[in-house]
Amino acid sequence: MQLKNREVINQMAEKEELLQELSAAVISCKKDVVLAAMEKAKGVLDPSEIIEKGLAAGMNEVGVLFERGKLFLPHVMMAADAMTAGVSSLKGLMPEGAADSKTGIIVNGTVEGDVHDIGKSIVSTMLQSSGFEVHDIGRDVPVRNFIEKAKEVNANMIGLSALMTTTLQGQREVIELLKEEGMRDRVKVMIGGAPATQAWADKIGADCYAENASEAVAKAKELLL
Numbered sequence: 001m002q003l004k005n006r007e008v009i010n011q012m013a014e015k016e017e018l019l020q021e022l023s024a025a026v027i028s029c030k031k032d033v034v035l036a037a038m039e040k041a042k043g044v045l046d047p048s049e050i051i052e053k054g055l056a057a058g059m060n061e062v063g064v065l066f067e068r069g070k071l072f073l074p075h076v077m078m079a080a081d082a083m084t085a086g087v088s089s090l091k092g093l094m095p096e097g098a099a100d101s102k103t104g105i106i107v108n109g110t111v112e113g114d115v116h117d118i119g120k121s122i123v124s125t126m127l128q129s130s131g132f133e134v135h136d137i138g139r140d141v142p143v144r145n146f147i148e149k150a151k152e153v154n155a156n157m158i159g160l161s162a163l164m165t166t167t168l169q170g171q172r173e174v175i176e177l178l179k180e181e182g183m184r185d186r187v188k189v190m191i192g193g194a195p196a197t198q199a200w201a202d203k204i205g206a207d208c209y210a211e212n213a214s215e216a217v218a219k220a221k222e223l224l225l
Helices: 002-027 031-041 047-067 073-088 118-129 143-153 169-180 198-204 213-224
Strands: 105-110 133-136 157-161 188-192
Touching: 002 031, 002 047, 002 073, 031 047, 031 073, 047 073, 047 118, 047 213, 073 118, 105 118, 105 143, 118 133, 118 157, 118 188, 118 213, 133 143, 143 157, 143 169, 157 169, 157 213, 169 188, 169 198, 188 198, 188 213
Parallel strands: 105 133, 105 157, 157 188
Antiparallel strands: none
């Protein structure tokens, strides 16, 4: 029994070390470092753990460092590119059917006036890895563009990120425009971002609020499956 307990402890320590290495690789902003860490993690960690607790954790830290002025936009873009390459290398390891069986079509973006991109990009990546067809339309997106893209791809959900209090109104405006277009009954709306709350979601009539990427996946599955 003692030997078995020691093995379990060693396995947990190995997993934690790999997760920290994945996170540090993303923070390094170097694609080759991320891919090397990915090779070590494959077969030891589940794809969902690699993305959520390793890559996404590193990307969150990149966001913190950017906000503090420790990293600059080129670094952020390099880190995001490295993370995307890491996720792409997992495609063959995803659960049977996860990559091909689309559970819903989601348009995701950051509302007009807001240039924050990191959190929204992590959400898009997590949703894609969970089997959703995601159309990430970027940051500083005009209200009308969300509607037009939803029509184009026949989306059944729109994700709206806002990282500033002053841009929260953009989330309300998208919902109002969906109503005007007669689309609100068939397109769910998920909101997120630092100033967003469940109370705000209730106030503007959003279908759900997600505090982080993991919650976004859970809420999307709840609403679309």
